[in-house]
Amino acid sequence: MTDHHSDIDPVSGRTTTGHEWDGIKELNTPLPRWWVITFYLTIVWAIGYWIVYPAWPLISGNTTGLFGYSTRADVAVELANLEKIRGAKMVALGAASLADIEKDPALLALARAKGKTVFGDNCAPCHGSGGAGAKGYPNLNDDDWLWGGSLDQIMQTIQFGARSGHAKTHEGQMLAFGKDGVLKPDEIVTAANYVRALSGLPTRKGYDAAKGEKIFAENCVACHGDGGKGNPEMGAPNLTDKIWLYGSDEASLIETISQGRAGVMPAWEGRLDPATIKAMAVYVHSLGGGK
Amino acid sequence: MNRPVNPKALPLDDDNGPLYVAQKKVYPQSISGTFRRIKWGLMAFCLGVYYFLPFVRWNRGLGAPSQAVLIDLPNSRFYFFFIELWPQEVYYFTGLLIVAAVALFLMNSVGGRIWCGYLCPQTVWTDLFYAVERLIEGDRRERMKKDKSSDPMKLERISEIVLKHSIWLLIGWWTGGAWVLYFNDAPTLVRELVTFQAPMIAYIWIGILTATTYVLAGFMREQVCTYMCPWPRIQAALTDEWALNVTYRYDRGEKRTSVKKAAELRALGEQVGDCVDCYQCVAVCPTGIDIRNGPQLECIQCGLCIDACDNVMTKIGRPKRLIGYDNDVNIQRRQEGKAPIYRIVRARTVAYSAIIAAVGGIMVYTLATRSLLDVNVLHDRNPVAVRLSDGSIRNAYTVRLLNKSGYDRVIAIDATGPVNATIHVIGIDSVTQDRPMIVVPRDSTSELRVLVTAPVEGNPEKSIPIRFHVTDIGLGEAASATDNFVAP
Numbered sequence: 001m002t003d004h005h006s007d008i009d010p011v012s013g014r015t016t017t018g019h020e021w022d023g024i025k026e027l028n029t030p031l032p033r034w035w036v037i038t039f040y041l042t043i044v045w046a047i048g049y050w051i052v053y054p055a056w057p058l059i060s061g062n063t064t065g066l067f068g069y070s071t072r073a074d075v076a077v078e079l080a081n082l083e084k085i086r087g088a089k090m091v092a093l094g095a096a097s098l099a100d101i102e103k104d105p106a107l108l109a110l111a112r113a114k115g116k117t118v119f120g121d122n123c124a125p126c127h128g129s130g131g132a133g134a135k136g137y138p139n140l141n142d143d144d145w146l147w148g149g150s151l152d153q154i155m156q157t158i159q160f161g162a163r164s165g166h167a168k169t170h171e172g173q174m175l176a177f178g179k180d181g182v183l184k185p186d187e188i189v190t191a192a193n194y195v196r197a198l199s200g201l202p203t204r205k206g207y208d209a210a211k212g213e214k215i216f217a218e219n220c221v222a223c224h225g226d227g228g229k230g231n232p233e234m235g236a237p238n239l240t241d242k243i244w245l246y247g248s249d250e251a252s253l254i255e256t257i258s259q260g261r262a263g264v265m266p267a268w269e270g271r272l273d274p275a276t277i278k279a280m281a282v283y284v285h286s287l288g289g290g291k
Numbered sequence: 292m293n294r295p296v297n298p299k300a301l302p303l304d305d306d307n308g309p310l311y312v313a314q315k316k317v318y319p320q321s322i323s324g325t326f327r328r329i330k331w332g333l334m335a336f337c338l339g340v341y342y343f344l345p346f347v348r349w350n351r352g353l354g355a356p357s358q359a360v361l362i363d364l365p366n367s368r369f370y371f372f373f374i375e376l377w378p379q380e381v382y383y384f385t386g387l388l389i390v391a392a393v394a395l396f397l398m399n400s401v402g403g404r405i406w407c408g409y410l411c412p413q414t415v416w417t418d419l420f421y422a423v424e425r426l427i428e429g430d431r432r433e434r435m436k437k438d439k440s441s442d443p444m445k446l447e448r449i450s451e452i453v454l455k456h457s458i459w460l461l462i463g464w465w466t467g468g469a470w471v472l473y474f475n476d477a478p479t480l481v482r483e484l485v486t487f488q489a490p491m492i493a494y495i496w497i498g499i500l501t502a503t504t505y506v507l508a509g510f511m512r513e514q515v516c517t518y519m520c521p522w523p524r525i526q527a528a529l530t531d532e533w534a535l536n537v538t539y540r541y542d543r544g545e546k547r548t549s550v551k552k553a554a555e556l557r558a559l560g561e562q563v564g565d566c567v568d569c570y571q572c573v574a575v576c577p578t579g580i581d582i583r584n585g586p587q588l589e590c591i592q593c594g595l596c597i598d599a600c601d602n603v604m605t606k607i608g609r610p611k612r613l614i615g616y617d618n619d620v621n622i623q624r625r626q627e628g629k630a631p632i633y634r635i636v637r638a639r640t641v642a643y644s645a646i647i648a649a650v651g652g653i654m655v656y657t658l659a660t661r662s663l664l665d666v667n668v669l670h671d672r673n674p675v676a677v678r679l680s681d682g683s684i685r686n687a688y689t690v691r692l693l694n695k696s697g698y699d700r701v702i703a704i705d706a707t708g709p710v711n712a713t714i715h716v717i718g719i720d721s722v723t724q725d726r727p728m729i730v731v732p733r734d735s736t737s738e739l740r741v742l743v744t745a746p747v748e749g750n751p752e753k754s755i756p757i758r759f760h761v762t763d764i765g766l767g768e769a770a771s772a773t774d775n776f777v778a779p
Contacts, residue, residue: 108718109738130673141677141687241680286717288677288687288742 090114094275098151101282108282115283118276122268131287136246136263141287144243148232149291155281161267162235169267172234177219178258191215192253198228198240201248316438317513317579319421320431320571324598333409334418342465345472349373352697355734362474368734374658375734377695386654390647397643399526401635402616403536407522408593413515416466416508417577420459427455431574459509460501467500513578516591523588533634535616537592539572539583542626543613550607565609572596572614582614664700665693666761668772676779684709685744686776690716692739692761694731701764702729708757709745709776716741728764743776752778 006018009027019026030036049055053065064070089110093101101107120129126137133139138146147157147170162170177183183191193203194212203209220228223236230238237245245263246256268277284290349359349372356363361370369376376383398405407414428434428451437448471493472480483489484497507515516523530536544566548556553563566583573581575595580587582596600614621631671687679685694700703726706714716727717740731737743757757776762769 102718103720105718105737112740128673130671132674132677139674139677141674141685142679144680238680242678242682243680286740288685288717288740 090275093279098155098278098281111279111282112286114276114279118280119283138245140284141289142243143289144238144241145232146235146237149289151281151285154284155277158277158280159267159269162265163262164264164267166267170235173262174260176258176260187215188254188257191257192250195239195253314514315579317577318431318434319577320574321425322575322595322598324601326594326598330409330418330593334415337415342469345469345477355697356476358476360473364474383654386650389650393643393646396529397640399529400534400639400643403534404526404592407591413507414591416504417512419462420508423458424455427451459505463501463504464497466504467497470500471496516578517589527588532618532620533637535618536586537582537590537594537597538617539614540617540622542622565613567607569603571599571603575599662770663695664763664768664770666759666770666772667691668759668774670774676777678779683744683746684778685742688741688774690739690741690759692729692731692737694733694735696733698733700731702731703762703764704729704759706743706757706759708755710749712743712745714741714743
C-alpha cells in the first residue's frame with residue numbers, strides 16, 4: 001500500500017480509498033451521513049451535560065453543574081417521602097401498647113413487617129435470619145427465655161441488652177468455677193453429671209449423685225434456683241428442660257462450668273427509635289416462643 | 292488483473308428496486324343489499340356494546356363497585372356482571388382465548404373470513420370512517436375527482452376536509468374515552484374527565500387510542516389487513532375445499548361480454564357468461580381488489596361485491612349470486628352438470644365445535660363450582676422446626692385465608708396429621724373447641740402466622756403430612772391445604 005491515490009472502481013463505479021494490497025483495492029464505504037451527524041450531535045449534547053450536571057473531578061470535590069443536581073439529594077427526597085407515607089402508621093404503632101398491637105391485625109401486620117426488616121438488618125448476624133439462633137446465641141422461636149419471654153421482657157432485653165454496658169442492662173453471669181479455682185476438676189465433672197441428670201440425660205459410670213447434689217446446692221442454687229429451674233432475673237437458664245444454649249454433652253457442660261459463660265447482647269435503645277424497638281419486640285414475640 | 296467491466300452492462304439486479312409497493316388509494320362506492328344491511332346491523336351492535344357497556348350498572352352490594360364490566364387494576368379485581376375474578380384466576384382468560392381462537396377457526400371452516408368481513412374492529416371502524424367520508428365528500432366518483440383535481444382549493448373543499456377529519460378525530464376520541472371507562476367507575480370518570488380532574492394516565496390513554504383509531508381507520512385501512520395482520524396468512528393455511536368463501540362463479544360468469552352483445556349472442560343460441568364486466572364488484576370493494584381473480588389474501592370477504600353484483604344481475608334480468616358464498620368443489624360440480632353440495636358438518640367443524648364445547652364446558656363448570664373460600668399454606672423455611680423446652684415440636688406456617696365472597700366471614704382453622712397437635716394463631720385469642728376463630732372481611736385475604744405444636748410421643752421422627760382445614764362457621768363452607776410437619 002504505497003499509492004494513496006484514490007480512483008474509481010470500475011466494477012461498482014464507487015471510489016476507492018487508494019489502499020491496495022496485491023492488486024486488491026479497498027472500496028471507500030464511509031459511514032452514513034445521518035450516522036455521522038448523530039454522532040457529532042451526541043458530542044455536543046455531552047458538552048451540555050458537562051455544563052449542567054456534576055461532571056469533572058477537581059482536586060477537592062467536583063464541578064457541581066448549573067442544575068445543582070446530586071443523586072444523594074434525590075435519595076434524601078425519596079426517603080423523606082417514604083417517611084411521610086409511613087409516618088402516621090409508625091406514630092400509631094408507637095402510641096399503642098404492646099398487647100394492643102398484637103390484638104389489632106393491621107398493627108400486627110405492620111409491626112411484623114417492620115420488625116422482620118429491622119431484625120434482618122440488626123439481629124440476624126447473631127440470631128440467624130429466622131431467629132433460629134446458634135450455639136451461644138439463643139433461638140428466639142422456642143419457649144425458653146433467659147431473660148423472660150413476655151412482650152415487656154423481650155422489649156426490655158432489646159432496649160438495654162444483656163451485659164451490654166448500658167446502665168439498665170441485664171447483669172449477672174455464669175462464674176468460671178474451674179478457672180477461678182472454686183471447684184476442683186473432679187468436682188466439676190460431678191457437677192456436670194448432676195446437671196445432665198436434672199433433665200433426664202444419662203450420667204457417666206461411677207457418678208456420685210449425693211456429692212453432685214451437695215456441690216450444686218453450695219455453688220449453683222443461688223442463681224439457678226432449687227432444682228435448677230433457672231431465674232430470668234439473673235439470666236440463669238432452666239437446667240431441667242430440653243434446650244441447651246451451649247450444648248448438653250458432658251464436655252460442653254464441663255467447659256461451661258470451668259470457664260463460665262457471659263454472652264453479650266448489645267443495647268438497641270438510641271440506635272433504633274422507640275417505635276421500631278416496639279415493632280421488633282412484637283416480631284420476636286410472634287416468632288412463636290413468646291409468653 | 293481486474294478486467295474492467297461497464298456497470299451499465301451488468302444484468303439488472305432486483306435488489307435495486309423499491310421494497311414497497313406504493314399505496315393505491317381505495318374509493319369504495321356505496322352499495323345497498325343484504326350483506327350491507329348485515330354489516331350495518333353488526334356495526335351498530337359492536338360499537339353499541341363497546342361504547343355503552345361501561346355505563347351498565349350491576350348491584351354488588353355496599354362498598355363494591357356497581358359497574359357491570361370493570362377491570363379494577365389498583366385492587367386487582369375483574370368484574371363481569373355476576374362474576375368477580377381474582378388475579379390467580381387469570382386462567383379463565385386463557386380459556387376464553389382458547390375458545391375465541393377456535394371459534395375463529397370454526398367461522399373460517401364454515402364461512403371463510405366472517406371475522407374479517409363483519410366483526411374485526413379494523414373493519415368496523417374503517418367502515419364507519421368510510422361512511423363519514425361518503426357523507427361529507429360524496430360517493431366514489433366525486434371523491435376521486437376531488438382528490439385528482441389540481442384546481443386551487445376553495446373554501447368549500449377546505450371546510451369539507453376539515454369537517455371530515457374533525458369527525459374522524461371525534462370518533463377516535465370517543466373510542467379512547469370508552470376504553471378508559473372500562474378501568475374505572477364510568478360516571479365518576481366522565482365527570483372527572485370533563486372537569487379536567489381525571490388522572491393524567493386517563494388522558495394519555497385517550498390520546499393514544501384517539502391516534503390509533505384515527506390513523507388505522509382513517510389512513511391505513513386495508514393496508515392493516517394486507518400487510519400487518521397475521522390472520523390472512525393463518526386463514527389461508529387453515530382453510531379447506533369445503534369452506535364457503537366469497538367466490539366469483541366463473542362457471543357462470545365467463546366469458547364476459549357486454550349486455551348488448553350477450554343478448555345478441557344468446558339470441559343466436561350461443562353460450563355466453565353472465566358477467567357483463569361492469570366493475571361494480573371492484574368499485575364497492577373496501578380493499579380495492581377484483582374478486583373475479585379468485586380467492587386473494589387481500590379479500591376480507593365482507594360480501595359487498597355480492598350485493599353489487601346482485602343489483603346488476605337483477606337489472607339485466609339474470610339470476611342473482613354470480614358472486615356468492617361458495618367453493619371450488621361446487622363450481623367444479625356445476626361445470627360437470629351435477630348439483631352443488633354443501634357440507635357444513637364435517638370432521639373439522641365437528642372437532643372445532645367439540646373443542647369449544649369442552650373448553651367452554653370446563654370453564655362454566657369450574658366457574659360455577661369454584662370455592663369462594665380458600666386457604667394457602669407456606670411452611671417456615673428458617674427454622675423449619677423448633678424444639679420446645681418440654682421436648683415437643685413446633686412448626687410455624689404462614690397461612691393466607693381468602694374470602695372471595697361479598698360478606699365477612701368467621702373462619703375456624705384446625706390441622707390434622709400430627710397426633711395430639713395444638714394450633715395457635717398469633718394475635719388471635721378467640722378459640723372455640725380448640726379451633727382459633729378468625730374474622731376475614733369481605734372480598735379480602737388475611738395473612739396469619741400459625742404455630743402447630745405436637746408432642747414427640749406418637750409422632751414419627753421425620754416429616755409427616757399435615758392438612759389445614761378452614762371452615763366458615765356461619766355457612767359451613769370449607770377448604771383445606773396440605774403441607775408438612777417436620778421434626779428438628
